[in-house]
Structures are given as structure tokens and as C-alpha cells.
Amino acid sequence: MTQRPSDPRRPTIIDVAELAGVSRQTVSRVLSDHPRVASQTRARVEKVIEELDFRPNRMARALVTKTSLTFGVASVDMRNLHFAETCSGLQTAARVGGYHLVVTELDRDDDDGIGTLETLLTFGVDGIVLFPSMVSGADLESFVKRNGCCLVMIGRGAKIPGVVSIALDEPGAARAILGHLTERGKSRVGLLMNEMFPRFIHTRYEALHRAIEETIGQFTIPVEAARPTIEQGRQAAMRLLAIDDDVDAIVAFNDTMAMGAMKGCHDLGLRIPEDVAIVGYDGIAYGEVTVPPLTTMVQDSFGMAEAAFEAMLTSIKEGSPREGEVQLWPPQLLIRGTT
């Protein structure tokens, strides 16, 4: 009832060579567009490649070249839309450059997260694009040093030696949000953070904290959601409002949690934005279907993906920046109905 392939062996470069009456190396040269192949020979080889539907074995190639035209992408949660969009953008950029992606979810049980990255290396990836995770900067630095691996980080704007970071200009974003909220007459802001606070994702928190201090001179009220879901966001928002019912604005660390906050306010009979204004981060498409539509700090997923790919290529060619490099993206506040 089951089928064992008759002879599923894919043709190798040697099969092509024999059929075309040349040596392996000549076929190899045709494959890599080497100039010194007689056009006649090239044509013959190409014809055989076509006939046999030959595709070079990526692993055999990587084994000797130490280059796989592949890079790894690691994230804590693939279900995050900002990640999915960036990933899709990376894929598009990568394809043009002949690259491929190995996508991995970071193992939450992994001691420090580095283990997953090391595993990625066994695929022979030429580099890794890492999304916000629990991995500490020091660990990343030593990982890069130890393995000579190109690493591009998206979303954490820290300057780590050997690493290129691509991130939102968090201080600017925070100022833009607070400017907008004060303009709307809001004066008491609560923060809805994800589970990575307070361990590693300081930048967003710190930026908001400072902006709140500078703008309205208020003590920050932070609450943490166990997971970045609508339901956890709702619960966290309700905790927040229970702690301090003077809060008239909530800034959530992403749109999903912001939607949860909207539900929480609704459950408590609070009007949005009159009683409580709500702002999210990411600018996911579903933000426009809430009532009222969600005001959000847009992250240009696609642009960041392209930049990440470019940075990756540069790092592969010229080596990683020794000092570390940070590319900040200008904040873009999409003002809609929740503020």
C-alpha cells in the first residue's frame, strides 16, 4: 500500500558531465557562469542540465565552499504579524539575490537562546536575522565572535559589536506618541508591555518612560502581559486600570495587546478615546477593523526586511562591522480613532 521510490536518485553533476561528454569541472563552471567555457560547450552542457532537470546539491556545494546562499531567521513566535510580514519581505529580497531562508522559532526552553542559533549554524547558513528575543547582548557578541557569523537584528536598537541592528527610533517614536497624547489632553499614561520586559527589551520601555517623564512629568505605570495576545492584553489592561483608575491613555507594546486593551476598556464601560486613549505598535492591517480603528506606531516591516537583507549581504562580503552598527527607522504614527 506504500510506495518506495523506484530510483529517486537525483542526477548529479557527473551524470551531466558524462552525458555532455565533458568533465565535472566544466559542468561546475557552467553552473557558476565561469567565463572560460566555450560557448558551444556551454550550450551542450546547458541542454543536458535542462534534459535531466539537474539542480546542484546545495549541501555538497556548501560543504566545500562554506557558503550556502542561505540565511537563518529566528524569532520567538512566528505567529506575530510584524514578524510574518518582515519574513515575507526577507523572502522576497532573498529570492532576488538567489538566497534562501531557514526559519526557526527560538526554543523557549533553551537555556539562553543561543542554542537555537548554534543549531541554525549546522545548516551552514551564511548569516542569521534575529528578531527580539531574550538573548543578551553579551551572549550575542560572543556568539558572533566565536562563530564568525553574520548577525542582523531587527527590532532591538542596541549597539552590539559585530552585529547590525535595524530598529525603530524608539525615543523619537515615544516622543511622537506622547506629543500626540498630550495634544489630545491626556495626562496619565499606562504602559502595556510584553513578556520580554523587564529582562531585555529595555529600549521601548525606556524611551516611553523618559518621554512620559519629560512630557507630563508623571511616574510611569507599567503592566506586563504574560503573552502578546488579545486576551492577555485585555487582562493586563484591566489590571492596569485597577491599579490606577485615573489612567486616561494606554500605550501597548504591540497592536495585538492594544486590541486587548480596547476590549478591557469596553468591559469596564470606558469610552475610547474619550475616557481612555489607546496606542499600539506595528501597524498591522487588522488595526483598521477595530471600532474605533486603532492608532498605531507603524513599523515598516517590508523596508526593514530589505534593509536587513542588504546589511546581511554587506556583512557577508565585507565582514561584520566591528563596532556594531545601528540603523534607526523614523517613527510614523498612524493616527486613527483610538486617540
Place this chain on the structure above:
Amino acid sequence: MTQRPSDPRRPTIIDVAELAGVSRQTVSRVLSDHPRVASQTRARVEKVIEELDFRPNRMARALVTKTSLTFGVASVDMRNLHFAETCSGLQTAARVGGYHLVVTELDRDDDDGIGTLETLLTFGVDGIVLFPSMVSGADLESFVKRNGCCLVMIGRGAKIPGVVSIALDEPGAARAILGHLTERGKSRVGLLMNEMFPRFIHTRYEALHRAIEETIGQFTIPVEAARPTIEQGRQAAMRLLAIDDDVDAIVAFNDTMAMGAMKGCHDLGLRIPEDVAIVGYDGIAYGEVTVPPLTTMVQDSFGMAEAAFEAMLTSIKEGSPREGEVQLWPPQLLIRGTT
């Protein structure tokens, strides 16, 4: 200003062997838990492995074993939430089994879509999980035959020789939806399809078409969205309502398009669900934040992912089912405010 790794060469099995004073093969045996290794020797080797932080090169291994403990996942669009969730589920299941994922977006420019799958093979994947795509059943069948590749499809319930399909019971789902709509007094149903109609994703369309015929004996009114986005869904819904303004229910092929339809109705001043009822497919989390919340045919992404992984393991071990196999998932209609 840039750093070239000093000696980024990872330790090989030979380094381990030398340091432990044994042969490569003995190290290899330790790695694969071969029984005939003296426990003393094993301990010594394991210590060295630990010290050097050695990890076997996956590609060198795959080259000789023809097995990589990796499988490919291919989809037309990574941004689709049902895909993202399934992918996350696959990742979780895979990790337990020691497997890894290579995720690829199908190249839309690719003639028939098979090219992308063939490329996936160059990674030495042990199998491929394929999401709905334009690739025809016949092409898939010959692809599997030609390459002896294990293929599991999610979302298209067609019986294709050599392929395991995991899909919603579309006829059952369609009947459930139509039963619910007629119960609500609806009698004229429009369909909002995605761009893959009418070429390949017949099953959902056919199931709904038949259910409409059987239940309310009406001619089906189908409209196609160019892309499965909110905006395209909105435009398509408005086209639909322009064609026939008696339509009192819209079934969209996924939740995202259904949300677009909600916007379209809103733009036309139609009340939901009084004037027009709306049903989506997938059961994404954001369906609960619309007003009113979206009624949807839930797809158990996580369960399907687990089943897909199991099917993959079975196919790898015992060969693909010669006849083809279809696992249907029971429909689960989540009734909320739009109906």
C-alpha cells in the same frame, strides 16, 4: 572597521576524535547512540564534545545519509495567519522529533510552482509540507514520483497518489454554514473567493456551490478578490453587492476578506447582520475585535500541524501512501455577531 573572524572554523568530528584519543567512527557512534561503545570511552568523548562545543555538520551528514531531519514548508504567502499558526505548530511538533523547518514562499513568477519545490529539495529536505497553491494535482503527483519525496498537503482535500492531504471537511463545513444562514432567514448568498479560484482551489467553492444549491436552490454569485487582503475583500464585496443587491449573506474564503466585506457593507450603509450576514473561514484571533465579531469556520491550525507532522514521519518511515490519503477535519462553526 570590519572584522574578519580569526578562526571561525567550527570543530569537526576529527578534532573531537584526536582530543579524545579515538577514531572518527567512535565519535560518530557516540553521536548516534550506538550501543557498542565502552561507557568509559563514551564519557571521554562526550566530555570533549562538550568542551569544544562541537555540533555535527548537518550537511556533511545529510550528504551521506540522504536524510537531513529537516523538512520544507511552502506557502504562497507567509503573511497569512492560518499559515503562520500552522507553521508555528509544525515547528513545535518538529522540534520534539528533532526536526527542523526550511520555510519558503512559493515564487509567483515560477511557471508552475514546481520549481520552488524542486529548489527545496536541494536542501536535502526529507519531505515537504505544502499549503494551498496553484500547483496542479497532476504536477504534484509526478513531482512526488520523480523525486521520491514525501509530500503532505494542508488545506486541499484532494486525493492525489503519493500525497497525504490534511484538510477541512469542506462539504460538511459548507453545509454547516448554509444551515446556519438559512436558520437566520438568509436566502441569497454571495461568495467572496481568493485569487486561486477558479484555477485550483475548487473544493471550497464546489462545496459551497453545492450546499447553496441544495439548501436554498439558488444560483451562486461568486466574486474574486485579487489578493486576500482586507482592502481587496472590501472592493470585491462591493462589486458583489453591485451585481446583485438582493444578497443578504456573504461567505468569504477567509477571515481577512470577510473583514473587508464588513467594511464594504459599512461603506454601503448596510447593517450587519440584519441586512447582510457575513461568514469567514480560519478563525483567526482578530475576528473577535471587529464590530460585530466575525462568525467564522474555524480551522484547527495547531491540530492540523500536528497531524501533518505525524503524517510526514509515517511517510518517511513507511513510504508515501500509494493511493493518496485524505484526512478530513470536522467543521467547527464559531457563531458570533456577523450572522
Place this chain on the structure above:
DNA sequence: GACCCTAGAGTGAACGTTCACATAATGTCA
């Protein structure tokens, strides 16, 4: 003591490619 068996360990070859070098044929120029 001759025999076989078994546990434990090692060796050459293979996987499919590219690299570095070698070779052969052709053309160029003093």
C-alpha cells in the same frame, strides 16, 4: 588447546560538489 563468538574499535570509500593546479591547444610577437 582449538574453536567460535562478541564487544569494542579502526580504516577506506563514498556522498556531490568546488578548489587549486596541471595540461593541451591555439594565438602572438620579436
Place this chain on the structure above:
DNA sequence: TGACATTATGTGAACGTTCACTCTAGGGTC
């Protein structure tokens, strides 16, 4: 015409691992 480039192609080794086999030492059996 000989020396030397240049172009086109081929060959052995290497990448890091496992497979199939061989070898050795020790123990049991008759």
C-alpha cells in the same frame, strides 16, 4: 621559429560525515 600568453578543459584532493567492512582482544565451550 622559438618563447610566451591565453583560452579551454581535465585531474586529484578536499569539505565533514557515515557506511560497510576489517581487525583485535578477551571469553566461553567442547
